[in-house]
Amino acid sequence: MRAGEVCEPYPVVTTGTPALEAARLMARDRLPGLIVTSPDGTPRAVLPASEVVRFIVPDYVQADPTLAGVIGEIAADRIAERLANVTVGDLLPKRPAELPVLKADDTLLELAAVMARLRSPLCAVVDGGRIVGVVTASRLLELACGDPRS
Amino acid sequence: MMIVAIVVFTVVYVLIASERVNRVAAALTGAGVILAVGVIGPDDAFFSQETGIDWNVIFLLFGMMVIVGVLRQTGIFEYVAIWAAKRARGRPFQVMALLCLITALASAALDNVTTVLLIAPVTLLVCEKIGVRPVPFLIAEALASNIGGTATLVGDPPNLIVASKSGLGFNDFLVNLAPIVIVMLVAFVALSRFLFRKDFTADPAQVAEVMKLDEREAIQDRPLLVRSLLVLGLVLAGFTLHSVLHLEPSVVALLGAGLLVALSGLPPQTYLVDIEWETLLFFAGLFMLVGSLVKTGVIGHVATALVTVTGDSVPVAMMVLLWGSAVLSAVVDNIPSLRR
Numbered sequence: 001m002r003a004g005e006v007c008e009p010y011p012v013v014t015t016g017t018p019a020l021e022a023a024r025l026m027a028r029d030r031l032p033g034l035i036v037t038s039p040d041g042t043p044r045a046v047l048p049a050s051e052v053v054r055f056i057v058p059d060y061v062q063a064d065p066t067l068a069g070v071i072g073e074i075a076a077d078r079i080a081e082r083l084a085n086v087t088v089g090d091l092l093p094k095r096p097a098e099l100p101v102l103k104a105d106d107t108l109l110e111l112a113a114v115m116a117r118l119r120s121p122l123c124a125v126v127d128g129g130r131i132v133g134v135v136t137a138s139r140l141l142e143l144a145c146g147d148p149r150s
Numbered sequence: 151m152m153i154v155a156i157v158v159f160t161v162v163y164v165l166i167a168s169e170r171v172n173r174v175a176a177a178l179t180g181a182g183v184i185l186a187v188g189v190i191g192p193d194d195a196f197f198s199q200e201t202g203i204d205w206n207v208i209f210l211l212f213g214m215m216v217i218v219g220v221l222r223q224t225g226i227f228e229y230v231a232i233w234a235a236k237r238a239r240g241r242p243f244q245v246m247a248l249l250c251l252i253t254a255l256a257s258a259a260l261d262n263v264t265t266v267l268l269i270a271p272v273t274l275l276v277c278e279k280i281g282v283r284p285v286p287f288l289i290a291e292a293l294a295s296n297i298g299g300t301a302t303l304v305g306d307p308p309n310l311i312v313a314s315k316s317g318l319g320f321n322d323f324l325v326n327l328a329p330i331v332i333v334m335l336v337a338f339v340a341l342s343r344f345l346f347r348k349d350f351t352a353d354p355a356q357v358a359e360v361m362k363l364d365e366r367e368a369i370q371d372r373p374l375l376v377r378s379l380l381v382l383g384l385v386l387a388g389f390t391l392h393s394v395l396h397l398e399p400s401v402v403a404l405l406g407a408g409l410l411v412a413l414s415g416l417p418p419q420t421y422l423v424d425i426e427w428e429t430l431l432f433f434a435g436l437f438m439l440v441g442s443l444v445k446t447g448v449i450g451h452v453a454t455a456l457v458t459v460t461g462d463s464v465p466v467a468m469m470v471l472l473w474g475s476a477v478l479s480a481v482v483d484n485i486p487s488l489r490r
Contacts, residue, residue: 058278064271066225069367070232071275075359 003111004104006143007125007133012037015044015089022088023052023080032121032136036088043124043131045092046100055091056082101126102135108143111135151189152446158183159439159448174428177435184442194445201441203434206400207310211261211430213403214304217382218264219421220410224375227256228368231272240360242282242350246290247339249273253291254298254335258305258328259386262295264424279363281356286346290338297338301331303399304389307433313399320389320399374414381410 012035013022022034026049033048054062056079061068068076100120102111104127115123115137122136162180165171184190194201221227230252238244249269256265269291277284299305303313303323312318343350369375388395388402397405411421443449460467 058275060271060274060278063274064228064268066228066368066370067271067275070228070363070365072362072364075362 001108001143002104003102003106003108003123003125003135004127004132006108006139007104007135008139010035010122010134010136012131013047013088014039015087015092017088019052019055019083019086019088019091020080022047022091023083026052032138034088035122035124035131035134036092037131041131042129043099043101043126045097046120046122046124047088047091048121051091052083055086056080058082100124103127104132108140112140112144115140151187152448154187155184155189155442155446156448158189159443162439174432174435177432177439181435181438184439189442190438190445194441195438198441201445203437203441204311204314206398207307207314207437208400208430208433210304210310210398210400210403211307211433212425213400213405213407214261215264215425216407216421217378217385217403217410218260219424220374220414220416221378221382222264222268222424223370223414223416223420224378225368225370226375226378227268228272229365231269232276232363232365232368235272235276235360236363236365240276240280240352240357242280242352243343245276245280245360246287246342246346246350249276249287250290250294250335250339250342253294254301254331257295257298258301258331259382260304261426262299262306263426263429265299266292266295275363276360279356279359280352282352283349286342286349290342290346293338294335297331297334300334301328302389304403307429319392321392324390374416377413378410381406381413384409 011025011029011031013025014037016039025031026034031049033046033051035043036045036047038044057068058079061071098118100114100118100123102114102123102125104125106125111123114120122134124131125133125135158180162176165176166173181195185192185195190201196202231249234248234252235245238248249272253265253269256269266288270288273287273291274284277287296306300309301324303309303318303320305323309323313320313323385402385406388397388406389399392399392402395402411418414421440449456467456470460470
């Protein structure tokens with residue numbers, strides 16, 4: 001199997017997309033992350049859902065997890081407010097990281113190797129510089145291990 | 151050998167001051183060089199009281215770091231800071247004053263850096279709730295930590311070094327410095343009211359958010375908290391009863407650390423994370439570098455020159471030392487400034 005054959009259509013956001021909109025997209029479709037592109041459509045980064053979760057945790061709680069408990073339930077339920085007025089670009093690491101991008105003719109093992117090395121929950125598959133689809137970690141496992149229902 | 155010792159020390163000093171090289175790397179490389187070329191030998195470096203590593207300082211720091219490492223697992227620092235912010239009813243200046251007081255008190259018993267690292271996250275939380283800029287609060291706490299740390303022998307590494315070389319005890323520091331520190335702290339808090347006056351405006355609606363914080367949730371392990379405070383109390387008592395017990399502060403700190411580790415039942419990785427190995431190694435390297443200056447007679451020549459310059463006047467000599475240390479500490483870490 002080649003990456004181009006197994007990849008699926010996948011939602012894509014740009015660096016200018018509001019972060020809240022991107023988070024809601026992930027929540028609605030239970031996505032492990034999103035592909036982020038530049039306005040011209042070239043892949044720019046992968047935004048894992050875990051990175052969005054990390055962003056909504058205040059810095060002081062990350063530095064001292066004990067403080068998570070002292071904040072009341074009502075205030076704790078409002079943590080997603082931190083996503084207001086920021087864009088997807090603001091959630092990305094300041095240092096550009098290597099992209100989990102594969103060519104359409106790459107094999108499943110090459111796909112798995114990139115995912116494992118970059119610890120990415122998904123990989124973009126490109127052909128001629130354009131994204132033709134995405135393979136998620138769960139899709140990869142389905143392909144590699146087989147579907148128990150079939 | 152004297153020239154080699156001076157050159158190595160100067161190069162290390164410049165590297166540390168310029169911050170182009172990690173200070174531990176600079177100090178340990180310098181120490182390695184003076185050992186390799188034979189300015190001092192292993193006996194001088196590791197076993198001599200005059201020219202070697204001051205193990206009393208190293209193990210006192212180590213013991214206190216272990217104690218803090220266990221104590222911070224309890225959440226007591228967070229509890230006290232949030233309790234204080236609520237006592238101040240979220241009013242910004244009162245919050246700053248109380249946080250400065252807590253920082254100064256904690257710094258008198260614990261290492262300054264650790265204290266600020268513990269208090270800073272709570273400060274960020276409280277400032278966010280009040281809706282004020284955290285920067286003035288953090289600056290005030292950093293200064294309060296330095297002020298408070300001056301009060302005791304264990305409060306600040308320079309105090310440890312002064313105590314080690316002068317033979318001054320815990321009570322000598324406490325009796326002579328604590329009253330001055332209290333005056334300085336009061337003056338500093340009063341000055342902060344003026345310095346940061348633009349940052350004490352808060353929205354009353356947001357201030358109410360502070361009152362909703364639940365400090366009791368910060369306490370992670372109540373039995374451990376009781377044991378930790380008990381051991382900390384015993385350690386502080388051990389420091390003050392030096393004339394009765396005849397135990398060096400380093401021994402008291404190590405006994406306290408050992409007892410607390412045994413009582414806590416915590417796995418080593420939980421409290422060893424808080425050991426500042428960088429600080430300990432930096433000290434070790436620096437002790438050897440200064441030891442090379444002592445052995446080759448450089449320190450003796452400097453002392454003679456200082457006496458010549460200042461004459462027999464003790465006040466002049468004090469002022470030269472005071473201002474010289476202050477100016478050097480402004481541009482380079484205060485540990486090497488003082489060691490020199």
